[in-house]
Amino acid sequence: MDKFRMIFQFLQSNQESFMNGICGIMALASAQMYSAFDFNCPCLPGYNAAYSAGILLAPPLVLFLLGLVMNNNVSMLAEEWKRPPGRRAKDPAVLRYMFCSMAQRALIAPVVWVAVTLLDGKCFLCAFCTAVPVTVLGNGSLAPGLSPPELARLLARVPCPDIYDGDWLLAREVAVRYLRCISQALGWSFVLLTTLLAFVVRSVRPCFTQAAFLKSKYWSHYIDIERKLFDETCTEHAKAFAKVCIQQFFEAMNHDLELGHTHGALATAPAGSAAPAPPEGAEEEREKLRGITDQGAVNRLLTSWHKCKPPLRLGQEEPPVGNGWAGGGPRPPRKEVAAYFSRV
Amino acid sequence: MEKFRVLFQHFQSSSESVMNGICLLLAAVTVKLYSSFDFNCPCLARYNALYGLGLLLTPPLALFLCGLLANRQSVVMVEEWRRPVGHRRKDPGIIRYMCSSVLQRALAAPLVWILLALLDGKCFVCAFSSSVDPEKFLDFANMTPSQVQLFLAKVPCKEDELVRDSPARKAVSRYLRCLSQAIGWSITLLLIILAFLGRCLRPCFDQTVFLQRRYWSNYVDLEQKLFDETCCEHARDFAHRCVLHFFANMQSEMRARGLRRDTADRDPEPPVTPGPQDGLDGGGSGKAHLRAVCSREQVDRLLSTWYSSKPPLDLLASPGIWGGRGGLNHRALTVAPGTGLSQHTDV
Numbered sequence: 001m002d003k004f005r006m007i008f009q010f011l012q013s014n015q016e017s018f019m020n021g022i023c024g025i026m027a028l029a030s031a032q033m034y035s036a037f038d039f040n041c042p043c044l045p046g047y048n049a050a051y052s053a054g055i056l057l058a059p060p061l062v063l064f065l066l067g068l069v070m071n072n073n074v075s076m077l078a079e080e081w082k083r084p085p086g087r088r089a090k091d092p093a094v095l096r097y098m099f100c101s102m103a104q105r106a107l108i109a110p111v112v113w114v115a116v117t118l119l120d121g122k123c124f125l126c127a128f129c130t131a132v133p134v135t136v137l138g139n140g141s142l143a144p145g146l147s148p149p150e151l152a153r154l155l156a157r158v159p160c161p162d163i164y165d166g167d168w169l170l171a172r173e174v175a176v177r178y179l180r181c182i183s184q185a186l187g188w189s190f191v192l193l194t195t196l197l198a199f200v201v202r203s204v205r206p207c208f209t210q211a212a213f214l215k216s217k218y219w220s221h222y223i224d225i226e227r228k229l230f231d232e233t234c235t236e237h238a239k240a241f242a243k244v245c246i247q248q249f250f251e252a253m254n255h256d257l258e259l260g261h262t263h264g265a266l267a268t269a270p271a272g273s274a275a276p277a278p279p280e281g282a283e284e285e286r287e288k289l290r291g292i293t294d295q296g297a298v299n300r301l302l303t304s305w306h307k308c309k310p311p312l313r314l315g316q317e318e319p320p321v322g323n324g325w326a327g328g329g330p331r332p333p334r335k336e337v338a339a340y341f342s343r344v
Numbered sequence: 345m346e347k348f349r350v351l352f353q354h355f356q357s358s359s360e361s362v363m364n365g366i367c368l369l370l371a372a373v374t375v376k377l378y379s380s381f382d383f384n385c386p387c388l389a390r391y392n393a394l395y396g397l398g399l400l401l402t403p404p405l406a407l408f409l410c411g412l413l414a415n416r417q418s419v420v421m422v423e424e425w426r427r428p429v430g431h432r433r434k435d436p437g438i439i440r441y442m443c444s445s446v447l448q449r450a451l452a453a454p455l456v457w458i459l460l461a462l463l464d465g466k467c468f469v470c471a472f473s474s475s476v477d478p479e480k481f482l483d484f485a486n487m488t489p490s491q492v493q494l495f496l497a498k499v500p501c502k503e504d505e506l507v508r509d510s511p512a513r514k515a516v517s518r519y520l521r522c523l524s525q526a527i528g529w530s531i532t533l534l535l536i537i538l539a540f541l542g543r544c545l546r547p548c549f550d551q552t553v554f555l556q557r558r559y560w561s562n563y564v565d566l567e568q569k570l571f572d573e574t575c576c577e578h579a580r581d582f583a584h585r586c587v588l589h590f591f592a593n594m595q596s597e598m599r600a601r602g603l604r605r606d607t608a609d610r611d612p613e614p615p616v617t618p619g620p621q622d623g624l625d626g627g628g629s630g631k632a633h634l635r636a637v638c639s640r641e642q643v644d645r646l647l648s649t650w651y652s653s654k655p656p657l658d659l660l661a662s663p664g665i666w667g668g669r670g671g672l673n674h675r676a677l678t679v680a681p682g683t684g685l686s687q688h689t690d691v
Binding site for chain 2: 119120121137171173174177178180181184185188189191192195196198199202203206207210211214215218219221222225226229230233237290291292297300301304305310311312313314
């Protein structure tokens with residue numbers, strides 16, 4: 001556990017290495033999934049291509065959607081996209097930034113799956129075994145003697161060594177080597193192309209839209225942090241609400257019971273005991289409620305938060321000391337900075 | 345555990361160490377990738393050379409680009425290169441230094457792949473088996489040229505029926521592997537000698553300029569990181585106060601509507617004036633974090649100005665657009681050198 005905590009701490013030490021860490025983990029998970037998967041070519045002329053295309057394309061789609069779903073910020077993006085403008089204008093650049101960074105991270109696992117599938121070669125072999133140039137690789141003179149469906153049926157069995165019976169026409173090893181070589185070449189080209197694209201996007205961006213990029217990054221962090229803080233404040237409020245509600249209930253029960261008793265035997269009880277003093281800490285809880293003390297008010301607050309977010313303008317509480325750099329007391333210890341590192 | 349902790353701490357101690365750590369990690373990944381890759385020479389006349397050379401050169405290129413991608417300093421370098429001059433002049437020497445350090449680190453993984461491939465020998469055998477001179481080997485004396493070519497193309501495939509258990513195949517294969525390993529070790533030796541000479545002779549040339557460039561490139565990197573960190577802190581405080589304002593506004597709105605009259609008897613507290621100091625641990629520190637930048641327009645203007653016109657590298661200059669230097673100095677004094685660079689959580 002200690003080792004994991006340290007690795008996690010190292011990866012979290014800055015945003016960049018955390019993102020690299022996540023990318024590495026997703027790539028490993030995808031590669032591991034592929035190696036655990038048991039590829040099983042049907043070796044039938046019509047079905048080979050469909051099966052291979054399915055294996056090459058369906059899991060990447062699933063992995064991409066999974067990557068989006070598991071990212072908590074998808075709901076944040078959707079919320080920001082669909083909220084009514086209210087008193088706070090919407091910035092499409094921020095939405096684009098959030099979507100791009102989420103999509104980039106979600107694309108890693110599919111890319112790794114496709115690359116590993118092509119480099120392994122079984123999928124390609126299964127899909128294109130009927131398209132092997134028999135005249136070049138095998139005994140070309142015997143090929144015209146077979147009708148195309150016969151030839152296709154024969155070649156479709158190349159991926160399955162136990163049922164292949166065409167060694168007189170084309171040695172199985174030759175066909176397998178040929179197709180795997182092409183598959184691996186395609187795989188490496190795909191890897192090269194993707195890394196080149198990623199490199200170009202990352203390096204060329206500072207040349208064009210750096211100022212807009214800084215703004216989008218800041219505001220997307222802000223939206224993420226604001227949402228977390230709002231949820232935290234609501235949780236605190238709910239806790240305080242519950243505590244006060246329960247205290248009041250007990251007080252009321254206590255009051256009722258005492259009234260019941262005084263009706264009976266203790267008619268001369270001192271007046272002071274009728275209303276017991278609230279316990280210490282009750283005042284703190286009431287303050288945490290910030291004046292929102294009934295269900296209707298809470299519902300109104302939450303509706304208002306969604307429909308009409310407050311404007312991004314805090315107003316000057318007091319004139320800035322000197323020239324804006326309010327360098328008041330010593331800098332407080334950074335207690336919660338890392339907890340609010342946005343994952344966008 | 346202790347040695348892991350010491351290792352991690354060492355790698356986190358400066359941005360250069362972090363980059364070295366990433367470089368080593370990428371080299372380790374390369375070794376693993378090479379050993380898990382299933383080499384598959386096609387053993388066909390024209391395809392062998394393409395496959396062999398392709399495998400020797402394409403993965404290194406992809407790994408080089410990965411090395412550039414994983415290194416944060418490459419982005420910092422491009423940003424420094426493309427920024428408008430503003431108040432701070434640009435020094436091409438610093439950009440060249442950053443470029444060379446980024447390139448050196450990115451070259452480690454590709455070189456590891458190439459050396460592994462050469463020392464292993466399979467790539468070389470596959471690529472050059474068809475180009476071997478048959479005169480060198482006596483076994484080819486009584487074969488026609490086309491047969492020789494076919495045979496040579498199949499040399500990399502041990503299990504092929506044409507060349508299985510053939511002493512000629514083993515001879516050619518041994519010859520090519522020996523050549524491949526000789527080239528591999530020569531390249532290794534050359535690289536180490538170059539690195540050694542580079543390291544030893546550098547102090548003979550322009551040591552002061554080198555020290556300055558190293559300092560300022562480290563500075564640029566750290567400044568960018570600290571700016572991002574400060575923006576995060578600012579965003580957090582902005583959000584905190586925004587949320588508190590919102591709650592306070594709701595409270596005053598409802599009071600205005602008279603909706604608290606039924607609860608006023610139960611909550612005999614004095615009406616809380618909606619103050620942004622609520623909930624903050626020390627109003628002074630909260631204001632310090634916000635630094636009087638409290639609206640969307642101000643934040644946008646701050647970020648645009650940071651990009652288009654970075655402040656001059658002069659902490660004692662007269663206050664201009666960025667106000668008093670006292671704040672920066674103060675921060676510099678209160679942040680201890682060891683802890684300011686790393687971002688350990690102080691939970």
